[in-house]
Amino acid sequence: xDSHVMNQLSYGLFVLTAKEGEKDNGCIINTAIQVTTxxxxxxxxxxxxxYTHDMIMKTKEFNLTILDESATFDTFKQFGxxxxxxxxxxxxxxxxxxxxxxxxxxxxxxxxxxxxxxxxVDLGTHTAFIAxxxxxxxxxxxxxxTYSYYHANIKPARKQTEKTEKQExxxxxxxxxxxxxxxxxxxxxxxxxPICKHGADDFEPL
Ligand code: FE
Numbered sequence: 001x002d003s004h005v006m007n008q009l010s011y012g013l014f015v016l017t018a019k020e021g022e023k024d025n026g027c028i029i030n031t032a033i034q035v036t037t038x039x040x041x042x043x044x045x046x047x048x049x050x051y052t053h054d055m056i057m058k059t060k061e062f063n064l065t066i067l068d069e070s071a072t073f074d075t076f077k078q079f080g081x082x083x084x085x086x087x088x089x090x091x092x093x094x095x096x097x098x099x100x101x102x103x104x105x106x107x108x109x110x111x112x113x114x115x116x117x118x119x120x121v122d123l124g125t126h127t128a129f130i131a132x133x134x135x136x137x138x139x140x141x142x143x144x145x146t147y148s149y150y151h152a153n154i155k156p157a158r159k160q161t162e163k164t165e166k167q168e169x170x171x172x173x174x175x176x177x178x179x180x181x182x183x184x185x186x187x188x189x190x191x192x193x194p195i196c197k198h199g200a201d202d203f204e205p206l
Pocket of ligand 1: 195
């Protein structure tokens with residue numbers, strides 16, 4: 001099969017937040033859809049490596065902030081490229097609290113949805129949470145950001161990270177997530193991007 005066909009699917013980008021005790025945390029996810037209207041339910045898929053995943057496993061509640069096209073790379077770095085285990089991801093972020101007590105972003109977003117987990121499916125690397133929608137608000141009329149919009153307009157342009165003509169003769173690999181360039185003939189299979197922490201699978205040859 002042509003694996004590139006998977007790239008034709010469209011995705012949004014979201015900040016998924018949870019609260020456990022006094023600890024607030026959040027991460028970026030790209031998989032969130034409404035699956036039924038009656039009852040009103042959403043499905044989100046969350047990588048098990050995320051601290052937010054473990055918090056939702058325990059508390060069964062979350063907010064999903066829908067990022068819009070005004071979202072900045074800084075926001076993706078803040079929530080996507082570091083762990084909430086050792087950083088306060090909400091420092092320097094504008095947020096408010098929903099009725100469920102969990103934060104949602106008030107800037108760069110056009111709405112949020114509160115969810116209470118009704119069911120979950122273990123998908124190996126990820127867990128799919130199916131949740132009843134318990135609240136939500138529209139925050140702006142800006143278009144929701146899509147994964148392809150992020151790649152085309154938000155992550156650092158390849159040009160900015162590209163080198164002079166001479167250096168371009170060098171072989172290298174570019175991180176599809178953040179634009180980081182690894183110089184070298186072969187990318188080690190266990191390589192981890194120093195900026196976004198994604199693995200070798202998310203790199204492609206220059
Ligand atoms: Fe990266």
